[in-house]
Amino acid sequence: MRIVIIxxxxxxxxxxxEGLHEAGYDDIxxxxxxxxxxxxxxxxxxxxxxxxxxxxxRDTLEEMLTVSRALxxxxxxxxxxxxxxxxxxxIDAGVSAYVVDGLRKERVKPVLELAVRRFNxxxxxxxxxxEARSALSDRKIIDRAKSIxxxxxxxxxxxxxxxxxxxxxxxxxxxxxxxQALITAxxxxxxxx
Amino acid sequence: MTTGLRIAFLPLTDAAVLVAARERGFxxxxxxxxxxxxxxSWATLRDRLVFGQVQAAHMLAPLAVAVTLGLSQQPAAxxxxxxxxxxxxxxxxxxxxxxxxxxxIASRLADPLGTAxxxxxxxxxxxxxxxxxxVHRFSSHAIMLRYWLASAGVDPDRDVxxxxxxxxxxxxxxxxxxxDGFIAGEPWGSAAVEADLAETVAIGERIWRRGVEKVLxxxxxxxxxxxxxxxxxxxALVRAAAWCDDPAHRDDLTHLLARPDxxxxxxxxxxxxxxGTLVARAGEPSIVSPDFMxxxxxxxxxxxxSQALWIYSQLVRWGMVDHDPDMAARxxxxxxxxxxxxxxxxxxxxxxxxxMKLEGAVAAPLxxxxxxxxxxxxxxxxxxxxxxxxxxxxxFLSGFAPLR
Numbered sequence: 001m002r003i004v005i006i007x008x009x010x011x012x013x014x015x016x017x018e019g020l021h022e023a024g025y026d027d028i029x030x031x032x033x034x035x036x037x038x039x040x041x042x043x044x045x046x047x048x049x050x051x052x053x054x055x056x057x058r059d060t061l062e063e064m065l066t067v068s069r070a071l072x073x074x075x076x077x078x079x080x081x082x083x084x085x086x087x088x089x090x091i092d093a094g095v096s097a098y099v100v101d102g103l104r105k106e107r108v109k110p111v112l113e114l115a116v117r118r119f120n121x122x123x124x125x126x127x128x129x130x131e132a133r134s135a136l137s138d139r140k141i142i143d144r145a146k147s148i149x150x151x152x153x154x155x156x157x158x159x160x161x162x163x164x165x166x167x168x169x170x171x172x173x174x175x176x177x178x179x180q181a182l183i184t185a186x187x188x189x190x191x192x193x
Numbered sequence: 194m195t196t197g198l199r200i201a202f203l204p205l206t207d208a209a210v211l212v213a214a215r216e217r218g219f220x221x222x223x224x225x226x227x228x229x230x231x232x233x234s235w236a237t238l239r240d241r242l243v244f245g246q247v248q249a250a251h252m253l254a255p256l257a258v259a260v261t262l263g264l265s266q267q268p269a270a271x272x273x274x275x276x277x278x279x280x281x282x283x284x285x286x287x288x289x290x291x292x293x294x295x296x297x298i299a300s301r302l303a304d305p306l307g308t309a310x311x312x313x314x315x316x317x318x319x320x321x322x323x324x325x326x327x328v329h330r331f332s333s334h335a336i337m338l339r340y341w342l343a344s345a346g347v348d349p350d351r352d353v354x355x356x357x358x359x360x361x362x363x364x365x366x367x368x369x370x371x372x373d374g375f376i377a378g379e380p381w382g383s384a385a386v387e388a389d390l391a392e393t394v395a396i397g398e399r400i401w402r403r404g405v406e407k408v409l410x411x412x413x414x415x416x417x418x419x420x421x422x423x424x425x426x427x428x429a430l431v432r433a434a435a436w437c438d439d440p441a442h443r444d445d446l447t448h449l450l451a452r453p454d455x456x457x458x459x460x461x462x463x464x465x466x467x468x469g470t471l472v473a474r475a476g477e478p479s480i481v482s483p484d485f486m487x488x489x490x491x492x493x494x495x496x497x498x499s500q501a502l503w504i505y506s507q508l509v510r511w512g513m514v515d516h517d518p519d520m521a522a523r524x525x526x527x528x529x530x531x532x533x534x535x536x537x538x539x540x541x542x543x544x545x546x547x548x549m550k551l552e553g554a555v556a557a558p559l560x561x562x563x564x565x566x567x568x569x570x571x572x573x574x575x576x577x578x579x580x581x582x583x584x585x586x587x588x589f590l591s592g593f594a595p596l597r
Contacts, residue, residue, distance in 0.1 A: 035371065056359040058236035059329055062266060063357035066330065087244050096240065 001103075002027040003111065004046040006037065008055060012122045016050065019118045023110070033057035038064040047103055050115050053094040065098060086112065093119040138176040145179030148186050194224060196422050200409075201230045201241045202251035204456045205360060206379040206466045207278040207407050209446060210488050211251060214433035216449050222432075223425040231454060234359050235329045236266070242410060243269040248419075249426070251277060252410040255504045258524050259331040261413075262514055272416045273408035273501075274532035275427055276494050280404050281466055281486035282334050282397035283382035284341075286323075286374030287367070288474075291392045293318050298393065298473040299480055305399050305576040309345035312394065316352055319373065324354045326363050326375030333406050334376040334397075336507045341400050344577050348596040350511070367391055378406070379466035379486070380458045386475055387462060393473035398484050401553070403491075403573035405500040408528075416532065427494075427536035434489030443467050484571065491571045492543055496528035499549040499583040506586050510593065521586060543568035552581040 003025055007013035013030045020028050029044060031037050033055055041049070042064065051058060086109070090096070093116040099108050142164065149160035168178045198220075202208040211229055214220045220227040230247055232238045235256060242250040243260070244267075257271045286294075293315035294308060295301040301308050316323055327335040339349040349355060358366055360377045367375070367390040374391060375381075385391040397404050409430070416423055436442055447467055451460040465471050466486045470479040487493045505524035509516040530548040537544065543566035553575045560569050575581075581589055 035369070053237050053240070054233060056233040056361055058234040059359055060357050062236050063330055065266075084244075091240060091244055091246055096237070 001025060001047045001107065001111075002029070002044065003048045003050065004028075004041060004044055005030045006033050006041070006049060006051040006055065006057070006061065008032060008052070012052070012119070015122050015125075016115060016118045019114050020111070023114055025111070033060070042068055047100045048108060048111055049098040050111075051096050051098075052119075053091065053096045058096060061098070089116050094123070095119050141176055141183065142179045145182045148182060152186075195226050196224060196425070197226045197228065198249070198422065198426060199228045199230055199247040200249045200251065201232045201238045201247040203232055203235070203238060203360065204458075205251075205381075205407075206450060206456060206463055207281050207486060208251050208455065209437045209450060209467070210277050210430055210434045211409075212449055212455055213437050213442075213446060214429050217433065217436060217445075219429040219433040219436070220426070223429040225422070225425055225429060229455075233361060235332075239265065239267060242271070242412065243267045245412070245415075248415055248422075249409055249411050251407050253329060253332045254405045254408045254500070255331040255333055255336055255508070256329060257408055257410040258501060258504050258527050259508070259513075261527050262508075262520060262523060264508070264514055265331060270413040271410045271527060272413040272529050272532070273410050273496055273527055274416065274423065274529040274536070275409040275430060276405065276496050276500075277407040277409055277430075277488070279406055279487045279493050280398040280402075280484060281378050281406055282337065282376055282404070283379065283393055283471070284325075284338060284374065284376040284395040285382045285385050285391035286325075286394045287390065288392050290315060290319055290323065290373055291394060294394060298477065302393065302396055302399055302473065302480065302482075305341060305395055306344060308395060309341050309347070312342070313345040313347045313352075316347065321373075322352070322354050323373045324356050324371070326358050326366060326372040326377070327355050328360050328363075328377050329357060330513070331508075333404060333504075334378070336504065337397055337400050337404060338376050339511060340507065341395060341576070343593070343596060346594075346596065351596075364388060364390065380456065380462040383462045383465045383472065384458060386472055389475040392475075393471065396471065396482060396485065398482055399576060401573070401575050402484065403487070403571055405497075405504065408496065416529070420535070423532060424536035427533065428540060431489065431494060431537060431540065431542055434494055437467075437488040438490050440468075487571075492545055492568055495533055495545055496530050497545075497548065497550060497552075498525045498528050498530060499552050499581070501525050501528040502549075502583040502586065503552050503581050506581065506589060509586075510590055516586075516590075525583070541566060549583050552583070553578075554580045 005013045005016055017028050031040055095115045097112055146157060146160040149155050164175050164178055168175045200211055202211055215227040215229055238250050241247045257273050259265045260269055261271045294311045342349045356372055360381045363375045363377050363381045364385050366372045367385050437446055447460045447464045450456045450463050456463060469483040469485040471482055472479050502525045505521055508514045514520055544564040546562040546564055553573055555570050555573045557572055558569050
């Protein structure tokens with residue numbers, strides 16, 4: 001079974017490809033949706049095409065599926081429209097798939113399930129990375145606010161942090177919000193560092 | 194009691210009424226907590242609607258007809274009780290290509306028939322078969338482009354290449370030289386002009402002066418099962434549409450749409466369609482087109498069945514559907530004036546007495562029979578002066594000369 005993954009994000013495509021390899025599929029190709037990607041795809045004659053539901057290029061792909069004479073006409077993803085749980089899971093995970101007409105449902109279903117799991121795993125990694133990134137920038141902001149307090153009020157680092165924390169608690173805000181406000185105010189007053 | 198409702202949209206200026214309904218309290222006043230789901234392809238918008246991730250969608254009118262007739266992936270019976278706008282499209286072509294056309298842009302746009310013939314001549318001069326981007330096979334834009342090209346004897350399936358790509362990728366594709374021009378909803382044409390990649394060749398409003406564009410589409414079964422929610426939503430949208438049409442709110446609306454969670458394009462580009470002041474060539478003064486995009490006035494939201502049938506006639510003309518009375522009836526039934534009437538029965542919205550009309554027959558503003566209030570229909574003529582009689586589709590179709 002030849003599986004083509006159309007994806008902008010190299011990382012997500014690799015995560016999916018790896019999963020498919022582990023499950024014993026070995027005819028897998030990754031095509032980024034740029035330029036003449038539909039012509040490339042047509043030449044590959046895939047059995048299954050997996051694509052990010054959020055990709056703006058889905059309309060381009062579907063147009064090719066409609067007009068292509070080179071391709072044994074693929075049909076849309078949801079091979080069995082009665083399988084609503086599967087469809088729901090796929091849409092939630094952001095997976096769309098096109099499957100060549102005539103391919104048995106039992107053969108396709110494990111591929112779709114795997115794609116759903118891998119897409120979900122990828123989304124989780126991404127949100128963790130996002131959190132880590134924002135934690136890092138939060139710490140920078142707090143550090144800068146601390147040094148403003150240390151300089152202007154001659155506080156120790158510990159006291160500066162305690163002051164920020166108390167202010168945040170009193171105002172019902174996050175420390176980083178108070179720190180940001182302090183930096184902004186300090187910049188406006190020309191006393192920034 | 195508040196009802197949650199999810200509606201999918203594409204980042205386009207003509208999502209305005211939905212955005213205003215959410216952001217300016219019209220939905221809330223009707224007890225609806227509106228959640229707008231930003232989507233980047235028509236395929237995904239359709240899937241979200243058909244599989245129930247959203248209850249309604251900002252949909253290309255021809256796509257709603259095509260999905261219902263089973264011409265697209267994921268066939269399903271859809272229903273459109275409300276039109277979100279008429280007009281709003283623009284055809285732009287690479288500046289080099291446009292050199293072969295009438296150089297004074299105001300004259301070029303005022304004479305779509307002459308420009309279509311100039312365009313036909315320009316095809317032979319271009320270095321390849323011109324590649325024109327369209328947002329979808331079943332889009333008002335593609336249908337309008339085909340209609341316009343064919344008027345000058347250009348066969349849109351043979352003499353040019355129509356390439357499907359989403360509105361948000363049009364400018365990038367122009368830049369990369371993958372397409373030589375495109376027809377799309379605003380602000381994407383303006384964005385290409387602003388980048389000096391293209392200039393305006395035709396505007397939708399001059400091709401069909403009241404061209405059906407986006408509808409609010411529901412799954413038919415959901416629409417039938419939730420009459421009260423549908424009625425409340427339609428009442429909210431009618432008020433939001435009036436708000437959008439009011440020039441006093443334009444600045445506010447422009448900035449709402451510019452936000453990253455909506456269209457995510459500069460406010461000054463979005464303003465061009467809303468104010469009807471188009472810059473057709475970079476650096477030139479703007480051209481005034483007050484009917485560039487309509488939301489509420491002239492009973493714009495009313496889903497005339499004759500308009501669904503006009504779309505059907507064009508699908509037949511281009512061989513996308515077999516012509517038979519059953520298909521025609523199903524296509525016409527996608528537009529639901531009965532629901533519109535029910536929802537707005539107690540409002541002061543002027544209500545047309547009929548559900549079908551001749552399309553293209555109104556040359557100057559015309560007061561028409563209305564169940565309530567004054568209703569004036571704007572001019573709705575086609576640039577080639579043809580009139581579409583929904584009761585005589587065969588006659589209408591046989592009036593077009595074969596292209597090959």
